[in-house]
Amino acid sequence: MMQLDNLYQEVILDHYKNPQNKVLDPNSDAQVHHVNPSCGDEITLGVRLDGDKVLSISWEGVGCSISQASTSIASDLLTGKTLEQARRISEDFLQLMQSKGSIEGDPEVLEDAVALAGVSKYPARIKCALLGWMAFKDASLQAEAKKAK
Ligand code: ZN
DSSP states (O other): OOOOOOOHHHHHHHHHHSSSTTTTTTTTTTEEEEEEEETTEEEEEEEETTEEEEEEEEEEEEEHHHHEEEEHHHHHHTSBBBBHHHHHHHHHHHHHTTTTTTTTOOHHHHGGGGGGOOOOOOOHHHHHHHHHHHHHHHHHHHHHHHOOO
């Protein structure tokens, strides 16, 4: 069992029990389905853009609390940001996940996502935490490409 800070554990459980934006929007500009076979996590995630801004992120999924909470956190945090900001934040989160516990993450930038910092010490769970973020990256690139046509 993972040992995470109690407060962080609570943030993760709260997102798991009350996931944000967990109703798939059929009018998404792009929709992707990503799986993490090592754990059995699965999500479908849609992105809507307004120019270069992330208008909405909606998703549906099943899986462990880390994957579901992390997707909820990402959908909440990245909505309303420009694509550039959203990518910079995602890059910071990726760095945090690859840090093996050596960095804590900036709460000013990552907000609730810092609660997942402890996951970086558990290599088997990092893919769970990254699932929603990778799906966002994929969907936002597809949505952007579609809009550029
Ligand atoms: Zn998982």
